[in-house]
Amino acid sequence: MTSAQHTASPTPAPHDQHDGDAPCGGCGTTRRTFLERGALIGAVGVASTVGLTACTDEIRSEDNAPSHHVGGTPTQAVQLAALPTGGMTTVQVEGRTLLISRPDQDEVHAFSAVCTHQGCTVAPATENGEDVFSCPCHGSHFDVTTGEPYAGPAKKPLTEYTAAIDGDWVLVTL
Numbered sequence: 001m002t003s004a005q006h007t008a009s010p011t012p013a014p015h016d017q018h019d020g021d022a023p024c025g026g027c028g029t030t031r032r033t034f035l036e037r038g039a040l041i042g043a044v045g046v047a048s049t050v051g052l053t054a055c056t057d058e059i060r061s062e063d064n065a066p067s068h069h070v071g072g073t074p075t076q077a078v079q080l081a082a083l084p085t086g087g088m089t090t091v092q093v094e095g096r097t098l099l100i101s102r103p104d105q106d107e108v109h110a111f112s113a114v115c116t117h118q119g120c121t122v123a124p125a126t127e128n129g130e131d132v133f134s135c136p137c138h139g140s141h142f143d144v145t146t147g148e149p150y151a152g153p154a155k156k157p158l159t160e161y162t163a164a165i166d167g168d169w170v171l172v173t174l
């Protein structure tokens with residue numbers, strides 16, 4: 001069992017889940033064209049990577065997202081004291097950004113924060129008095145107990161992780 005560092009705000013998702021030919025919603029760039037442009041920039045020595053960097057955070061495909069993470073290591077993700085009943089939070093656990101909710105005293109749920117639309121980092125939010133996991137890129141909303149999308153362009157649920165309460169901790173199986 002290992003422990004995780006709790007963070008108050010989400011961090012950008014890693015770029016390693018980029019889909020080969022899925023276009024970026026913001027600029028239409030695919031991974032292939034991104035790599036080709038990167039090679040061209042390197043060849044001519046032009047340091048104009050701002051647009052490419054901004055776009056890579058969005059270039060992902062929901063086709064790659066499993067509905068439930070299959071793992072085997074229960075890991076301390078967040079202390080219960082930091083997650084009151086009815087609360088939700090973002091945590092960093094061994095390099096993964098996870099969303100955790102606690103709808104009831106003895107009930108917790110954990111999900112990947114990688115949006116199943118195009119891979120932006122989803123974060124807890126309250127909108128119109130309702131708790132949601134919200135994506136800042138194109139407005140997808142996900143249920144905080146099931147991960148199911150119910151607003152915006154995402155069609156697949158957030159990848160769920162097995163979560164449980166163990167003493168003073170929420171354990172997530174990585």
Ligand code: FES
Nearest residue numbers: 115117118135138
């Ligand atoms: S990346 Fe498009 S809604 Fe999240």
